[in-house]
Amino acid sequence: MVHFVGVEAMIRLVGKTGPREFLTGLGNAIEHDFRRWERFEKTPRIASHSKDGVIELMPTSDGEQYGFKYVNGHPKNMKEGLQTVTAFGVLSDVSTGYPVLVSEMTLLTALRTAATSAMAAKHLARSGSRTMAIIGNGAQSEFQAIAFAAMTGIEAVRLYDIDRSASRKCAANLSRHGLDIAICASAQDAVAGADIVTTVTADKQCATILTDNMVGEGLHINAVGGDCPGKTELHKDILHRSKIFVEFTAQTRIEGEIQQLPQNYPVTELWQVIAGRKDGRSSPRDITLFDSVGFAIEDFSALNFVRDQALSHGIFEELDLVADLPDPRDLFGVLRHGQGPLCGPHRPVAAA
Amino acid sequence: MVHFVGVEAMIRLVGKTGPREFLTGLGNAIEHDFRRWERFEKTPRIASHSKDGVIELMPTSDGEQYGFKYVNGHPKNMKEGLQTVTAFGVLSDVSTGYPVLVSEMTLLTALRTAATSAMAAKHLARSGSRTMAIIGNGAQSEFQAIAFAAMTGIEAVRLYDIDRSASRKCAANLSRHGLDIAICASAQDAVAGADIVTTVTADKQCATILTDNMVGEGLHINAVGGDCPGKTELHKDILHRSKIFVEFTAQTRIEGEIQQLPQNYPVTELWQVIAGRKDGRSSPRDITLFDSVGFAIEDFSALNFVRDQALSHGIFEELDLVADLPDPRDLFGVLRHGQGPLCGPHRPVAAA
Structure with missing residues (x-):
C-alpha cells in the first residue's frame, strides 16, 4: 500500500x-x-x-x-x-x-517555500536582523513571517499589499504568533527600517515592486514572487547592486529576477554557501538577494x-x-476478481 | 474532491x-x-x-x-x-x-498497450488475419490476445516464451476466452502460419527475438517489447524489408526498434494513417511493422x-x-483546524 x-x-x-x-x-x-x-x-x-x-x-x-x-x-x-x-x-x-x-x-509548497526563504536568510541576512517587510500579503505571506520568526529571529513584520484587505487578513492570522505587526500605506513605507524585505506578489507580469531608491545598504531581499518566464518584481538597478544567490542557475535564468540580466551574469548557487564552498555576505553593507523560484530538491x-x-x-x-500480485507475471489473473460470468461464479468485490 | x-x-x-x-x-x-x-x-x-x-x-x-x-x-x-x-x-x-x-x-497500462496494438493492427494487418503468434508470455500477453480477438478478429494464438511456465500461465488465463491456443517449442514454430506476430519480451537488452528468415510476406509485426534505449527485439534485416509505423517519431528513434536504423530512415506516424493522410499497407504482400513504445496520448x-x-x-x-478554502488567499487560515493550543481551545480533527 x-x-x-x-x-x-x-x-x-x-x-x-x-x-x-x-x-x-x-x-x-x-x-x-x-x-x-x-x-x-x-x-x-x-x-x-x-x-x-x-x-x-x-x-x-x-x-x-x-x-x-x-x-x-x-x-x-x-x-x-x-x-x-x-x-x-x-x-x-x-x-x-x-x-x-x-x-x-x-x-506543503507554501510551507517549504517559506522554510527555504528563511533558511537562505539564515545564511545571507545580516546577523541581528529583526524587522522584515512583506510586500504582497496573499496566501504565502503568513508562512514567510512565521518561518523567519522561527528560523532567523525576526520580531517585527511590516505588511503592504495593493489590496489592503489582504494585509488585514495576514495581520489577523499573525496576531497570536508573538510578532510586532504593522500594516503600511505603501511599499516604500513598509521597507523603511526593514533588515529583510520579502517580495511575494502574484501577478503574472513584469512588475516593479521595489525600485532602486527603496533599497539601502545591508538589506537582504528575499524575492519569491518572480517565479516564471515574464514575471519579475525588482527593478533591474537593484540587481546590479546586489550579490545574487539562486537555487538552480539554469532554471533561475529562465524564471527568476535574473531574466533581466545577461545569461552570463555572475550568480552564486545557495547550496555552495551552505556547503562552505562559496562566500555568502562578506560585509554588513552588502545587499544580498535570494532570487528564489522554487526547486524540485x-x-x-x-x-x-x-x-x-x-x-x-x-x-x-x-x-x-499499486497492484500486489501473488505472481507478478500474472497481471491478467487479477481481473478475474471483478469479472463475474466469464470466470465461473460471480464474485462481487466490496467497494474499496 | x-x-x-x-x-x-x-x-x-x-x-x-x-x-x-x-x-x-x-x-x-x-x-x-x-x-x-x-x-x-x-x-x-x-x-x-x-x-x-x-x-x-x-x-x-x-x-x-x-x-x-x-x-x-x-x-x-x-x-x-x-x-x-x-x-x-x-x-x-x-x-x-x-x-x-x-x-x-x-x-490500465497493460490494457491500453494491448488496445493500441490491436487498434494499429486493425489499420495495418492484412484483412482476414486470424492467427497471431505471441513471443513473450509475461504480464502483457493475455491482454494482447484478447484485444486482438476483440478488435481484429484473431481466432488462434500461438504462444512461445523461453520460460514454458509463462506460456502455460498465459494459455490457462486465455482458456475461457474462445481462442484456439497452442504452446510452441520455439519462436520459429510459433511464427509458422501466423498472420500477425506480437513480440513482447521484457529483458532490457538488444535481443533478437525474430530473425529475417522467420518473417514471410504479408506479415504484420506488432513489436511491443523494445521500448527503451538499448532494448530491441527484431533483427535489423527485418526492418529493411518492412513498412514501419510509429507513434511519435522523436521518441521512437530513441526507444524503438528503429534505434538500429539511421536517424533519417523513413517511417510513418500511425495517426497519419488513421486520419487518412498517409497510406498504411498497400498490398497483401507488404510486411508492416508497428514499432510501438507507448506514448502519452x-x-x-x-x-x-x-x-x-x-x-x-x-x-x-x-x-x-486539494484544499478547498472559503477564501483562497487565506491558505494559512486552514491550519487553525489542526493547531490546538496556538489558536484557542484544542480542536482535534477526526481522522480523515
Whole structure:
C-alpha cells in the first residue's frame, strides 16, 4: 500500500507541533539536502503553458529516492474562489520504482517555500536582523513571517499589499504568533527600517515592486514572487547592486529576477554557501538577494520530512494505487476478481 | 474532491463489461484521439535512469485536459515478486490547473498497450488475419490476445516464451476466452502460419527475438517489447524489408526498434494513417511493422475512458488532495483546524 497524506492529514501534522516547529524542522531538512546538492539529479521543471496558467512537473532523485511535484499556477483562479497554486507530490523507491507516498502539496509548497526563504536568510541576512517587510500579503505571506520568526529571529513584520484587505487578513492570522505587526500605506513605507524585505506578489507580469531608491545598504531581499518566464518584481538597478544567490542557475535564468540580466551574469548557487564552498555576505553593507523560484530538491526534502512526520505520528491513510500480485507475471489473473460470468461464479468485490 | 480509481476499482470497472468490451471501448477512445493527434502537446517522456531501472513521467495535453502518467520499468523486480512495470496517472482541468482524477495505471497500462496494438493492427494487418503468434508470455500477453480477438478478429494464438511456465500461465488465463491456443517449442514454430506476430519480451537488452528468415510476406509485426534505449527485439534485416509505423517519431528513434536504423530512415506516424493522410499497407504482400513504445496520448485517452466508466458506474473514491478554502488567499487560515493550543481551545480533527 502507498501512504497518503491528504489536506486534512497535513493540517493535523502541522498542528501536532505547531507551524513554528514544523517550519523549523522542514527548513533543517531542506538545509540537509542543500548540503548534499551534488548527489541530486537536476532538470528544469517540465511546464505545460496555457492561456490561463501553467501546469508543471518537478522531478528529482538522490539515487535512493525519487520525488516529483505536480503544481499549477493560475492567477485568474482567485477571482473564481479557487487557489492560484495547488500541488501534490509523490515519493518513490528508486530500487523498485514503486511509489511509497502521495501527499497534498498545496499547503506543503507554501510551507517549504517559506522554510527555504528563511533558511537562505539564515545564511545571507545580516546577523541581528529583526524587522522584515512583506510586500504582497496573499496566501504565502503568513508562512514567510512565521518561518523567519522561527528560523532567523525576526520580531517585527511590516505588511503592504495593493489590496489592503489582504494585509488585514495576514495581520489577523499573525496576531497570536508573538510578532510586532504593522500594516503600511505603501511599499516604500513598509521597507523603511526593514533588515529583510520579502517580495511575494502574484501577478503574472513584469512588475516593479521595489525600485532602486527603496533599497539601502545591508538589506537582504528575499524575492519569491518572480517565479516564471515574464514575471519579475525588482527593478533591474537593484540587481546590479546586489550579490545574487539562486537555487538552480539554469532554471533561475529562465524564471527568476535574473531574466533581466545577461545569461552570463555572475550568480552564486545557495547550496555552495551552505556547503562552505562559496562566500555568502562578506560585509554588513552588502545587499544580498535570494532570487528564489522554487526547486524540485526543496519538494523532495519536504516530502521526506512529511513522510517521517506522518509515520511517527501515525497520521496517514493507505492508498490502493499499486497492484500486489501473488505472481507478478500474472497481471491478467487479477481481473478475474471483478469479472463475474466469464470466470465461473460471480464474485462481487466490496467497494474499496 | 479529486476522483480516485484504485486497483480494486479498476478490476471492478473491467469486470462490469468484461475485458473484451473494455478493451474495445478503450481502443476506440485511443483511435479517436489519434485522429485529432495534432491538437496534443507532445514531448518525449522525462526519464530518470538508475542501476536497476527507470522512472518516467509522460505528460500531454489537448488544451482542455492535461494528463500525465508515472511509470517505472525494473526488470529485476520480477525476481523479488514485484511488478516489472507499475504506473499511475492523473487528469487535470487545463483552465484551473486542478487535478480531477488519480488512477492506478498498472492494469490500465497493460490494457491500453494491448488496445493500441490491436487498434494499429486493425489499420495495418492484412484483412482476414486470424492467427497471431505471441513471443513473450509475461504480464502483457493475455491482454494482447484478447484485444486482438476483440478488435481484429484473431481466432488462434500461438504462444512461445523461453520460460514454458509463462506460456502455460498465459494459455490457462486465455482458456475461457474462445481462442484456439497452442504452446510452441520455439519462436520459429510459433511464427509458422501466423498472420500477425506480437513480440513482447521484457529483458532490457538488444535481443533478437525474430530473425529475417522467420518473417514471410504479408506479415504484420506488432513489436511491443523494445521500448527503451538499448532494448530491441527484431533483427535489423527485418526492418529493411518492412513498412514501419510509429507513434511519435522523436521518441521512437530513441526507444524503438528503429534505434538500429539511421536517424533519417523513413517511417510513418500511425495517426497519419488513421486520419487518412498517409497510406498504411498497400498490398497483401507488404510486411508492416508497428514499432510501438507507448506514448502519452494513449495514457491520456485511457484516463479519460476510465473517468467516463468510473462516473457512469459510480465506481470510484474521493481523494482529499486539494484544499478547498472559503477564501483562497487565506491558505494559512486552514491550519487553525489542526493547531490546538496556538489558536484557542484544542480542536482535534477526526481522522480523515
